[in-house]
Amino acid sequence: MYGICRSIRRRDITTTEGLSENDELHPLQAAFIEHDGFQCGYCTPGQICSAIGMITEFQNGLPSAVTKDISAAAFEFSNEEIKERMSGNLCRCGAYVGICEAVREALDTEVRE
Template structure:
C-alpha cells in the first residue's frame, strides 16, 4: 500500500491504495465520486475524463500514484455550490445529453478543450496554426471532442452547447 495525497474538487484527499489502482478507481471506489464512468477501460471512449491541473485526461489509463500532489477536478467539482457550471447549463438547454452516461466525461473534456483553445493549442483541423484563437467552428469542436463518444448520438446538442459557452467566454478557464 502507498499513501497518495491530492486535491480533488478543492479538498485534500489522502488515500491508502495499492500502486496499480487507476485514478478512476481511486475516485469512484475510494472517494465515492461516481461521476466519471468506467466505459471501455482502454482510454477510447472518454467516459472517465477528468481534469488534472486543468488539463483533460482519461482517468482509466492513469495511475492514482502519478497524481500525487495534483489538483483533480471531476464533474462533481464543476458546479459552484448550487449554481451549475455554464457548460452544464448549456448541455441542458441544448439537449446535449440523452442517457447521461457519457455526460460527465463530455463536460470535463469540454472544459479542458475550451481552455486549450483559448491558450492557442491547435487541433488537426485548425487552418492557421500561428493565428490567435478564433471562434470555434463546428468542425473544430467535433475534432477536439472526438475522444469522447456518445452512444446515444447527442453530438449536435453537445456541439451547440460548447459553441454557446465559447462565444460568451463564460466558465472558460485559461
C-alpha cells in the first residue's frame, strides 16, 4: 500500500499519504482543509501524524502534562490538552488556530463516535 512500508524492527510506519483510503481523505486531513490548518504545507504531514498519535493516546486514556486529574477514568480533551499534546510540532506559518480547530473537529467526530 502506498505510504505504508515495513521498516525498523518490523514495525509498520504510516505516513500522511497512507491515511487516506480508496482515494478519500482521512477525516483529519479533510478537517485540515476545512479549517485552513496549513498555509505553505511544510509542517502539515507532521502535524497530521502527531494529531493521529494524540488521538490514539486519548483513546488509550494516556494523560498529558496538563491533564487536570490523571487518576480519573476518563478526562476531557480541552483546548489546553490539544495545545500541550501538539506542542512538539512547530509551524513557521503560524497556522495554529486552524490546526487546533481541525484537531478539535476530528476529536469531536472521530473519537466520540
